[in-house]
Structures are given as structure tokens and as C-alpha cells.
Amino acid sequence: MGLINIINELVVSDVSKAVKFYKDNFGFNLEDSFGEPIIWAMIKKDDIVLMFEDYNEACNEIEEFPKKVNNSNLIMFEYSDQESAKNLYELLKRNNVEFFKDYTETDYGKIEFGIYDLDKNMIIVSAKM
Numbered sequence: 001m002g003l004i005n006i007i008n009e010l011v012v013s014d015v016s017k018a019v020k021f022y023k024d025n026f027g028f029n030l031e032d033s034f035g036e037p038i039i040w041a042m043i044k045k046d047d048i049v050l051m052f053e054d055y056n057e058a059c060n061e062i063e064e065f066p067k068k069v070n071n072s073n074l075i076m077f078e079y080s081d082q083e084s085a086k087n088l089y090e091l092l093k094r095n096n097v098e099f100f101k102d103y104t105e106t107d108y109g110k111i112e113f114g115i116y117d118l119d120k121n122m123i124i125v126s127a128k129m
Helices: 015-026 055-061 082-094
Strands: 008-012 029-034 040-045 048-054 074-079 099-105 110-116 122-128
Touching: 008 015, 008 055, 015 029, 015 040, 015 048, 015 082, 048 055, 074 082, 082 099, 082 110, 082 122
Parallel strands: 008 048, 074 122
Antiparallel strands: 029 040, 040 048, 099 110, 110 122
16 A cells, blocks of 8 residues: 555644634635544645644643644645735735744745744745746
8 A cells, every 4th residue: 555645733722723723814624523622623625634633632642742832843835826825915914813934035936925823833835926
């Protein structure tokens, strides 16, 4: 059997809030969830899938799970065109999302900007110019 997919699963402090953040800002849809309150969820947009797991649940499942600290996760969302990325940038600004890198044109032919999600996971948004 060969590898068929890689799915990012982010450990978050509140799965419901994480789902809402990614739905409101990136247009993801909730595909599946577990628990009440929700302790695990899968969201999807087109062929892109992300999963979230509650921090306490991760600690229960994995004995050696590290103590929660500021995240060092970095995810890149690559868009097909600059206009889509610019529209997203403007939406995120209106939604008062915290940026760590403002909208820039790179030397390698892309536009990029960076935001934090609610758990300080870093997201770089990129598109070809």
C-alpha cells in the first residue's frame, strides 16, 4: 500500500471555535465531528482537508504529548490567483484577524501575507503574481 494523503491535524484549545474561524475566514465546511462539546472535527474545502483535536483529548490519547506552549506550526494556503488572495486579505482585515506578515510581493514572483489562527498557528497565504 502506498501513501494516499497527508492531512494536517491541529491540536487546538477549542475545536468549535477553530471550526468557526476556518469556516468564516477561509470558506471551509464541517465534514465530521465527535463529542459534545466537540473534541475532534474535520473540515473541508474542495479537496483540502484539515482536522482539529482538543488539546486535553490529545493528552489523554498520547501519554507523551508535550505540554502546551506557543505553537510553532506553519501552514501555507496557496491560492490559484492573486485576486483571490487579495480578496481574502481584505476579508481577514475586516474580521480583525491578527497578522504577523503584511501583504507583500516577493522576489520569487508571489504575493504573501501571514496570519495567526485562534491558537497562534501561523498561516501563510500565497499566490502567483
